Amino acid sequence: MKFVIIGGDAAGMSAASRAKRMNPDMDVTVLEQTHDVSYSACGMPYNIADPQRDMEKLVVRKAQVFIEKNKINLLTGHRVTALDPGGKKVSGITIGGDPFVFDYDKLLIATGAVSGIHDLPGFDLPQVMVLKSLEDGKKIKERVAQKNIKKAVIIGMGYIALEMCESFASRGIKISMVKPGPVFLPWLSPDLADVVYDELIQRGIDIHSGVPIERIEPLGNGVQVVCENLILEADLVLAAFGVTPASEMAKTAGLDLGISDSIAVDKYLQTSDKDIYAAGDCADAYHVVTDDKCWIPLALRANRAGWAVADNVCGRQTSLQGVAGTAVFKVFSLEVARSGLNSMEAAAAGFDPVENNVKTRSRAHGQPGSTPIYINMVADKKTGRLLGAQMVGKEGVAHRINAIAVALHNKMKVAEFSQTDLAYAPPFGPVWDPLLTAANQLVKKI
Secondary structure: OEEEEEOOOHHHHHHHHHHHHHOOOOEEEEEEOOOOOOEOHHHHHHHHHOOOOOHHHHEOOOHHHHHHOOOOEEEEOEEEEEEEOOOOEEEEEEOOOOEEEEEOOEEEEOOOEEEOOOOOOOOOOOOEEOOOOHHHHHHHHHHHHHOOOOEEEEEOOOHHHHHHHHHHHHOOOEEEEEEOOOOOOOOOOHHHHHHHHHHHHHOOOEEEEOOOEEEEEEEOOEEEEEEOOEEEEEOEEEEOOOEEEOOHHHHHOOOOEOHHHOEOOOOOOEOOOOOEEEOOOOEOEEEOOOOOEEOOOOHHHHHHHHHHHHHHHOOOOOOOOOEOOOEEEEEOOEEEEEEEOOHHHHHHOOOOEEEEEEEEEOOOOOOOOOOEEEEEEEEEOOOOEEEEEEEEEOOOOOOOHHHHHHHHHOOOEHHHHOOOOOOOOOOOOOOOOHHHHHHHHHHOOO
16 A cells, blocks of 8 residues: 655654554655654744754654654655645655656645745745744744844734744843734633733733734844834844645645635544545644534644544544644743633534633642632533633643643533542642632532
8 A cells, every 4th residue: 555645744754653553564655845854843932042952952753763764755855736636646846846746545634734924015025034844943043143133023922922922032132022913812811811911011022912014124134014003123023923724735636625724624534535634734623622623733633643544544443532722832931721612712602601710829828939820711501511711820730721621521511520639739739729719610600
């Protein structure tokens, strides 16, 4: 069997490695357009913050290891440009300009996501950069080191934007953040968003929400970001206004697309073509709370989906339950986490949401070093089912949110969750864990 994989990052290399382990005789070919495979993209902001750390430290396994140890036909510098499902072929061009064609029995599309590209004037200037690939990270780090960057403008206020805000600040760079949308963090409960906003202000970050961007212009060795009623000067601009699924090739080939133009797959990761699978940030998923399709690009999902595709290609039928949208990021001293639905998402999904906001402590009463933890918890008033939670705090948030994820996967009611036997020790939390306090309060509203 010829198993061809387009894309050599999380989903693609997970599928390739597992397929070769399960069936060493399988002909597995991976076509990757860059020279980098299997690296920790989520670690790039933290690496950029440390001038002494080599960006290559983020590489989990080099291409040559996959080739020599796993016997995978891994071809870097190979960009697939066309897919022919009828002829069961993929074609493209190498970095050197040479055309290539591969036929397949089974195909995995693991093309990931691409940074949102703005078509306004000036976004193609060399001072305007994105952070998606390892090569992007290297270019940003080199520019910060070589160009004496003093001022940066970050366009966007999502996960990457906020992580890079801290990264740049640690390098002594003055930061302004700007975005057209009027709400600072629209997916986060307003009370919790205020805590994050105050943290940024205290760190000297300028925040400009609800400011339409008109263009970017050269200004000396730097640029100026021209907005409506505002001009921001910068030595570097980071365009961090989100990503979109890399699904154009699948669309052109006639495969069905789903939410946000991601490639539509079933619970076995199979597309509308029975011999083609899709996994990772290019594909959609089922949400465990709503049972509806969603597009939430997540690293764990990509790796897990790659494994599942390999199982199915090798004849071991494997389905995935879905995602809860569990995520966490760090912004200066704060941990910000979420899992499941917020109140607005719950209402849009047809639930009758009820929510509460709780402020509690990260450690037991009288324990030195205790700091506030802010929690928003959402339930369905009709059924009492837990729908989601969000948390912000300086400690005890990042791993605590996993308890919510487990509860959501098991469709627990808030009353049931309030009875769970969570661990207690004074240095790690109160007797009544912050999540239990939030659940106990929410039960009263159902």
